[in-house]
Amino acid sequence: MRAIEITEPGGPRVLEWHEVPEPRVEPGDVLIDVAASAVNRADVLQRQGFYDPPPGTSPYPGLEVSGVVAEVGADVEQFKAGDRVCALLGGGGYAERVAVPWQQVMPVPDGLTLPEAAGLPEAACTVWSNVFMVGRLRRGETLLVHGGASGIGTFAVQLAKALGSYVIATVGSEAKAQRVRELGADEVVNYREEDFADKVKADVILDIMGAKYLAGNVRALRTGGRLVIIGLQGGRKAEIDLGAMLAKRVTVHATTLRSRPVDEKGVIVRSVVDNVWPLVGAGAVRPVVYAEVPMSEAAEAHRMLDSGEHVGKILLVR
Template identity: 50%
Template structure:
């Protein structure tokens, strides 16, 4: 559907951050691109802020291309105001403040977004705070609760507790009654995890997380493990898991290959799962959005959970934002503010 028909006052182009390629060098640069056009079931959002996530870094490096038909512009989550809707969209109207999960296009002034993947900005949160939510909350809910079925009273281990995924997982697991154990790389980061509600935080550089988990659970192990590290953590997770434990691998910071002994997998009757969210159908993501709307968004409004933002930068400093994530000192999310 053409924008002149749906929103005649909008310009034909917009500012965006593009991936430029110069030989072997791949980098981010500001530029002007055509305004996106919305399809059936979509809304056009004037973006106020966009969250920065590690998959964005992988896309710039050429390791995580967008799915077919998705925007080449990086950015998997955003917040903003709806300025146009497709004729079949009835759940949203022009002027609504939303945050949304997208397959790309967040680092820009406008984005075409499936209406089903939008959520209202939680009461009391700013646009900047709201932009930090979709990617991690969709991911954690889908994996930890939908796929692994974490239950009240179970023990949950999440690696990388101060990452965007980690800070989200700690808060959600605690809010729904699980006992939370996490790993982080410094004592200061461990304290940040405890402040967010983790019951135990393990410094993986000075402690063996397998032994610490066993000690903390009287030898039982963790019922659910969320892993973004992989590599040698695969075999260690097998050892740290409880009988009939569920292990989810959603990234591989230590590399995509592992040599492991599968005996514990069999003897403990473990379930090992992998998952990505970006290329899943809109219907799947819309179903996750519905669960977040009903079960998680009220927790923002009553103060049970909160956004965790490490730093905000203007959109034209996207490269600096990526450098922050690459450096690994952050606790929580980095967000770009869009002009």
């Protein structure tokens, strides 16, 4: 088969479409003929040499796919050849085929094409697990989403709104602000012009920035608020006023999804299918697709992501 290999750490040019060995189908695996994958920030970090895939997973980038089941391994009863599925991966999505534990495989929600479904697994599992399972966002509470125009952000805005929350998002331009409002955001803050911590109060914050936003996030939280950090685009280390945290009784969580054991991912995946897929099928939440790029041209898709101009997901299609 063919897959995108990272020939050396570096810019998009190091992504090359090569002949590679077929994946092995182990007991408990589902082999998927890939229709599409999607570009995530973790893929960029892996390309740059800063984020190796977890031990035992594919060396190729790609944290999500959609496609058709080609084969199932021993002990798999939940899926069969011919099923239309999407899947959460530890790696290997930029390829013609990928083998994945059945626990991380999901049916394609009603009403979606296979390419559209490729933009769901990472965003849906990240948002559901962090905002609702960890952050415990409840109906009527306020969610602040940093990076509201990203793939994660556009999904978080829609899902929180569909489940009855007041939603605030930060973005970097008026064009992105308008699009995020269209997706349901009640308020949008342009972080290039305003300090979000001076403007908003939130019960839950979904943060991709890390150190740079830590103090501001604590300021922006209401009493009893929950901060969930899922990215470090603004750095790894920062000082924090513990007195401010004590006074507000806030909780700070820092989580990752990619490196979790299969069983933990399986719990999240099943909860997503039960709680999120019905909203997708009803049209209340949809993947926001910025562009579809041939998988063999993954370098161009990475250039799009690096530019920061996109809203939603950039898909790699076969």
